[in-house]
Amino acid sequence: MPELPEVETVVQSIRDGLINNEFEHIDIRWPKVLFNFSEDEFLNNLVKRKIQRVERRAKFIIIGFNEDILAIHLRMTGKLYFQNNIPQNKHISAIIKINNGNYLIFEDTRKFGRFYYYQSQDYLNNKLGIEPLSNEMNGRILLNILHSKKRIIKALLLDQHIIAGLGNIYVDECLWKSNIHPETISNKIPEKNITILSKMIKSTLQSSIKAKGTTVVDFTFLNGRSGKYSDQLNIFRKEGNPCPKCSEIIIKKKVAGRGTHFCPNCQVIEY
DNA sequence: CCATGAACCTGGTCGC
DNA sequence: TGCGACCAGGTTCATG
Numbered sequence: 001m002p003e004l005p006e007v008e009t010v011v012q013s014i015r016d017g018l019i020n021n022e023f024e025h026i027d028i029r030w031p032k033v034l035f036n037f038s039e040d041e042f043l044n045n046l047v048k049r050k051i052q053r054v055e056r057r058a059k060f061i062i063i064g065f066n067e068d069i070l071a072i073h074l075r076m077t078g079k080l081y082f083q084n085n086i087p088q089n090k091h092i093s094a095i096i097k098i099n100n101g102n103y104l105i106f107e108d109t110r111k112f113g114r115f116y117y118y119q120s121q122d123y124l125n126n127k128l129g130i131e132p133l134s135n136e137m138n139g140r141i142l143l144n145i146l147h148s149k150k151r152i153i154k155a156l157l158l159d160q161h162i163i164a165g166l167g168n169i170y171v172d173e174c175l176w177k178s179n180i181h182p183e184t185i186s187n188k189i190p191e192k193n194i195t196i197l198s199k200m201i202k203s204t205l206q207s208s209i210k211a212k213g214t215t216v217v218d219f220t221f222l223n224g225r226s227g228k229y230s231d232q233l234n235i236f237r238k239e240g241n242p243c244p245k246c247s248e249i250i251i252k253k254k255v256a257g258r259g260t261h262f263c264p265n266c267q268v269i270e271y
Numbered sequence: 272c273c274a275t276g277a278a279c280c281t282g283g284t285c286g287c
Numbered sequence: 288t289g290c291g292a293c294c295a296g297g298t299t300c301a302t303g
Contacts, residue, residue: 003296032279059297075297077281091281110280112297151273160298167296216296236296257275259294 002074004132004165005208007059009227010080014104015054017082018063022099023047027086030093033106035114045117046070048099058128058164062121071116071124072106078113080106128164132201137163139195146186146194153189154182155256166201169214169236172261174200176235181267182255188270207232235261 002010023046028039037045046065053064061072061080072080078093082102086095089107094115096104106113118124130136145162146153156162157171166174175182178197180189189197208214213227216237234244239252239261248265 006296073297075279076295108280109282110295110297112279114298149272155274158297169296214296258297 002059002078002213003167003170004056004059004205005170005211005229006213006227007061007074007165008056008209009213010074011054011056011061014061014080014082017098017100017102018051018054018104021051022049023051023096024099025097027095027097028093029095030108030111032111033093033108033113033115035116037115037117041117042115057121057124058131058160059167060116060124062124064121067120069118069121071118071121073114073116074108075110075112075114077109078106079108080104128160129162130164132163132165133205137198137202139198142198142201143191143194146189149186151186152182152256153180153184153186154258154260156186158256158258163201165205168258168260169216169233170201170204170208172236173234174204176262176267177204179266179268181269182260182262184269190270193270235263237261 025047026039026042028034034042045068049065051063051065055062055064059073063070074080083105084102086103087105091107091109092105093108093111093113094106098104130141146156149156153175154171157166172182174197177200178193180193180197208229211227211229211232214229214233215226216230235250238250241250242248243250243263243266246263246265248263250261251264252259252261254260
């Protein structure tokens with residue numbers, strides 16, 4: 001389900017309900033949800049401790065205690081929200097009881113979502129690339145990255161080890177805005193397009209966060225409200241429609257293993 | 272190092 | 288209505 005803006009939206013929606021509170025108990029409904037630790041370890045390590053911070057890193061939700069963290073990845077269909085009673089929904093992977101009486105619900109239809117426990121956030125930071133909204137990210141850095149590799153640009157932008165947070169929706173949108181064909185080899189992309197791409201990545205993600213993310217199928221947060229950025233999508237899942245810039249019919253094709261949308265007129269491979 | 276396809280799961284949609 | 292095929296916002300692993 002979620003890319004950077006959707007995860008950011010979730011973090012913002014649960015932060016106030018967690019900070020300075022404590023976990024009291026956890027009810028695991030789908031055992032595999034705990035990726036690298038057990039229910040006992042959860043109870044021994046994470047219960048009755050004050051939550052210091054709730055943040056996003058890439059597509060991870062970070063719940064920080066002292067140095068150690070509970071990291072949650074929603075994968076495709078994970079949802080994380082509060083409820084003041086135990087819901088009867090079908091696909092609940094875990095329920096965490098909070099000391100204020102609320103329950104933090106992890107609901108996940110496809111069951112790909114996972115909880116991770118790490119002694120510090122370094123482990124994640126070391127394997128994740130730069131945050132696209134940080135100061136670290138700019139046209140010059142992006143130029144260095146793209147020109148130092150010879151990879152299909154779509155695959156490169158989806159690779160979380162390099163730039164962390166983009167997913168299928170926003171990569172398609174940003175490549176369209178920058179007039180870059182998704183199959184272009186990264187080191188062949190002209191500097192001017194990369195400069196634009198850097199700006200488009202930032203502005204697109206920021207606009208989407210403002211709109212509380214994109215609802216493609218069923219992304220919801222809080223009480224089932226959904227993100228409004230869907231209204232601002234230009235290319236994603238618009239195959240067969242005219243390109244908003246040139247009216248050419250938008251194409252869908254598999255690139256880097258993912259359904260990929262682009263305008264064959266605006267986005268031409270440059271050699 | 273990189274591309275590809277499968278695997279992990281469930282449900283929705285489309286064609287017949 | 289039913290059934291099979293295919294697709295889905297993500298990531299990881301094996302293979303060539």
